Amino acid sequence: MARQKSEQVRQALLEAAQKLFVEKGYIATTIGSIARAAGTSQSNVYVYFTSKFEIAFAVFDPWLRSKVLDLEARVEAQDTPEARLRALIDGLIHGIAADRSGQTLTLVQALATAKAGDEYSPDLLLWTMSRIHQMIGTALPGSDPTEREALTHSLMLAFDGIALRQNLRRSEIEDSLSVDALYMMVQAIIRRDAGE
Amino acid sequence: MARQKSEQVRQALLEAAQKLFVEKGYIATTIGSIARAAGTSQSNVYVYFTSKFEIAFAVFDPWLRSKVLDLEARVEAQDTPEARLRALIDGLIHGIAADRSGQTLTLVQALATAKAGDEYSPDLLLWTMSRIHQMIGTALPGSDPTEREALTHSLMLAFDGIALRQNLRRSEIEDSLSVDALYMMVQAIIRRDAGE
DNA sequence: TTCTATTAAAGAATGGCATTCGCTTAAATG
DNA sequence: CATTTAAGCGAATGCCATTCTTTAATAGAA
Incomplete structure (x- = not known):
């Protein structure tokens, strides 16, 4: 019609x-x-x-999903749990949050300038979290579920921190230091679990 | 004249x-x-x-400094290293990054919308980091300097993550979970150091 | 005290931008 | 084919940071 x-x-x-x-x-x-x-x-x-904000989300959503799926494949391709964990943290922080293409900058800017009517569904965030949770499961097969949950949250937090810093604070802090620190903390937990 | x-x-x-x-x-x-x-x-x-951006910084700078000094006093007032660490993490994450007054939202928005000419000195950030580093020293007196450095970076990263999330992602994630997770990781390091 | 250079202060542009309005016209349906 | 719905478009609209232009206050020289 x-x-x-x-x-x-x-x-x-x-x-x-x-x-x-x-x-x-x-x-x-x-x-x-x-x-x-x-x-x-x-x-x-x-x-x-309906808005510029909506366009940003329509662009970011498939980009992030494909990045996460790529990461998943790379993590699974690793042989040892330790290598899997390394691949997960590295990929998440360096490959996505601090990605050079500027996709996360777009998202951060869109979120920061969002107006009252600019809303978005939490689906993407929740989906990403559940995927990370699952990846931690394959990286640390015997781990305590509560601890796995905590690790997921810590990684998401670090993800957000890197996204903010990479895009807004630019070069003030050496990001690699932060990533190393994060990895060290995760290692500490793993070693503790291993009873070392 | x-x-x-x-x-x-x-x-x-x-x-x-x-x-x-x-x-x-x-x-x-x-x-x-x-x-x-x-x-x-x-x-x-x-x-x-010279700009709206400069106003935002002129407002945020003294606010953050006074918050950090308050935190310092509260950390030092604790008796045990463990209580000091708790006070540090709690104060930093809940009291500052996720502050209800919206000062960090102002900063995040100012940074996100900054234009080419909008620059600022890294003094404030570096000062904050050095204070946190020192607080970790008082909280974990016998700790390895390298590890203290790593903890400082992790806390700053978490600080940024919470700031971004609190202000831009609103209520999608329970922030207390992230803080608990962070605390758990720090605890893991401490226990490992204590040889437990 | 008077004069003068400087610049704070104010109001009126300017330019850029997301979003909306009103009109035109393509095309799906009967 | 006629009708109707909505895509498409050019011209507003409204908002805002920043700059321009003009006026007047005042610190310091005379």
């Missing part, structure tokens, strides 16, 4: 947005530039998305 | 800014509203500060 939204236009918008967000960050990217890069008009963007 | 800047006007601007930042957040607070609340004109604000 009426004209339909074009999946092509939507995809073009998402691709243009992703490219520009990575290039210039969320804040410096304008709706007009996204529209121009996608070959449509500024106002037409709002036929496909 | 000329008219002088009034310290009163400057103070009135800072107080108005602090009040408004806490009330509405950094982004929703306009220069105009700060000027109005301080009883001066919008343009006159730029005689005292």
Whole structure:
């Protein structure tokens, strides 16, 4: 009974947005530039998305999911529990939170500037946490469930910390020091569990 | 040879800014509203500060310093090393990073929206780190310096993580779980050191 | 005290941006 | 084909940080 939204236009918008967000960050990217890069008009963007914030999430969501799935594969490919744990922490912190492509910067900026109506479902965060929880399970097979839970939370916390620091505080602190520290703490727990 | 800047006007601007930042957040607070609340004109604000970003830092800096000094006093007031450590972690995470007054939200928003010219000295961050490092020294007197360094970094990382989460991710995750997890990890290190 | 250079102070632009409005027109449906 | 719905578009709208321009207060020289 009426004209339909074009999946092509939507995809073009998402691709243009992703490219520009990575290039210039969320804040410096304008709706007009996204529209121009996608070959449509500024106002037409709002036929496909209700806000700039929503676009940021639509871009970030699949990116993070694929990164987490990649990480999962890499963790499982390791032979020893210790190697798995190393791969998990390294991948999570260096590969995702501190990713060079600037996707997390986009998210942090979008969250920081979110207005009253800008909401998002917690699905992505919860999904990510559950995946990490599971990865810890494969890395530390015999571990106490409570402890596994605690590790998951600590890793998520570190993830957020790195994301904030990498993107907003830039070069003030050597991040590798923080990652080493984190790894040391996890090691301490493992060694304790092993009764060493 | 000329008219002088009034310290009163400057103070009135800072107080108005602090009040408004806490009330509405950094982004929703306009220069105009700060000027109005301080009883001066919008343009006159730029005689005292070069940017909105600079105002945010001028407000946040003394607030954080006084919070850290308070924490220091509270940590030193504890009798046992264990109580000192508890007080440090609790105060840092609950009392400052997740503070209810919204000062850290202001900082996070200011950092997230900072433009090219918006720069700030790392003094405050470095000062805070050195204080935490020292507090860890009093909490764990006999500890290895390298380990103390690592703990400092971990705490700063957790601080950033909580700041980001508290302010941007709102209520999705139970923060107390993260704090408990962190404390558990620190405990693991301590027990290991104690040879338990 | 008077004059003058300096600059605080104020109001009026400026420029940029997300979002909305009103109109036009493509296309799905009967 | 006629009708109707909504995609698409150009032109607002409203908001805001920052700058420009002008006025007037005042510290210091005369």
